Amino acid sequence: MDWAQLWEIASEPDNVPIVALLFLVPFYTFYAFRQAFANDRLIGQLEANPAMAKTHHRKVQPWKPGWDREIHVWPFLLRMEFLAAIIVTLILMIWSITLNAPLEEPSNPTLTMNPAKAPWYFLGLQEMLVYFDPWMAGVVLPTLILVGLMAIPYLDANPLGNGYYTFKQRKFAIMAFVFGFLVLWLSMVIIGTFIRGPGWMWFWPGQTWDHNRLIFEANRDLPDIFHITSAPGKGIFGAIVVGLYTILMATFFHKLFTLTPFNRRIYKRMSLIQYVTLQLFLIIMMTLPVKILIRQLFRIKYVWITPWFNI
């Protein structure tokens, strides 16, 4: 175990935000879910007891008759904002006094940095480059991530859970988002920071970065395994495989989406366009973990090979 190597990465000033993320994200996830479960218990009580549902103020926060439901912004909100500004300023001051922003040698196009890493917030994209060609990882997938995010409000037909933390009432939505944000995006950022070394090779945390290391990755393409050699053959074969994958994933998500009576009710509320778009985004999102799996388990690089693009 090379602790010095691990410390070197973790203490690099530009990596401090990621170390901070390692603590902040679990904390806020816990913080949100604790409130969600508290609300879920209240929802359970109210559903079991319609009389209570009629009279209860329906929040876990305390409330007594006679209390105002609204309070003045000045001073109750403004003082919080002021306090937050002071605390953030203090944190920034201390951070800036103790840690210096990095400055490397002057730029030199003839001297390649190894590894040449993107800024940490784009490491997810750089990590995707391992599994997809640049046009997918660098252009199409980021665009789809943004469009997909913007589409969320128009695809989520579930009216419950608007304005309060809950898990029970939005299981599918929350699991999908947590999978995309925490499991796919953030873990890729962390892998890109802590695990990828020279040559973008995989070094376990604490493994020494060996600049001369070579890995003989005998990657192959799916058509090769089936001894398909002609270009049109590969194209047609790939299209069939991708088609099969799409059908399989769509069926899987359909089963998952209509698992509970409540979800079937939400499904009924959706228009065809809404549902198909939702399916599309989910299927495309799943190509990332699927490609990671087939690469790691079977060393498969491309599935679909055409003269113009490879997937």
Added chain:
Amino acid sequence: MPEDLKDQNSGKKGLTALLEEVREEVKVLKEKAAEDVKTLKDPEKTQLYKSIFRVKHDDKPRSRALGVLSNVFLHLHPAKINRDAVAYNYTWGMGGITFYLFIVLTFTGALLMFYYHPSKVQAFRDILYLEHDVPFGKLLRNMHRWAAHLMIITVWLHMFRVFLTGSYKKPREFNWAVGVILMLLTMLLSFTGYLLPDDQLGFWAVTVGTNMARATPLLGHEGPFGAQLGMTPYNDVRFGLLGGSIVDSNALLRSYIWHCIAIPLIAATFMAVHFWRVRKDGGISGPSPVMLESEIKEERKF
């Protein structure tokens, strides 16, 4: 009585009268001074104060509300707010902190601009100069850097909280989309700033980043169908971004302009819309009373 005597006489009389008058004046002045001292103890009554603040600052509900509503910096707030929304645990203050960091970045960024020239000859030296000679230059640069990183973290956490509270649901669908664009702009701001020190770190990060643009479908010379559409390294989208086929002085100037002028202006505009919509969509979404499954109205919302 001869005229001159009359004068003398009236002169004598005038003197006492004058003294009397002066005494009278002084008394009035004294009273005025006392009155001034009294108003100074209570400055809210002065014309100066009233002209600046326009409303009383006592703790009457009406004054409190007016104090917020009639102030240009505070008027984005409503006068009153959901009593549970001010607790930290609902919004985590993440949107507000993100905005505060944007202000910090604008301020420190403007100060940095005093010392920075976006040219290959000067840029790197300017950073050295900032670090070693400019008073507090190092602190300034560090604060700008760390606030930028922190802003990306808070933007992500803000999005996470908005999702988990379902705050993108009706009627806030559009504001969520505005937010996604703000997140993109925040990340682009950071990215364009990365090249400006003109060191190895930024140079190679931007080289790696913009190399992906080569592969843009249709618009990049290495992308699918790019070659078929006549794309070369000298006319594709990457060329447009860098102002050349390699990361060089044109790329430095372009990223400087995007970083210091264009993206901040665009982001500020979107923020104005974002905050306006938070208000117009009925303020912060919660914490609102929980809704039960039995209360769903059966209608399609598309």
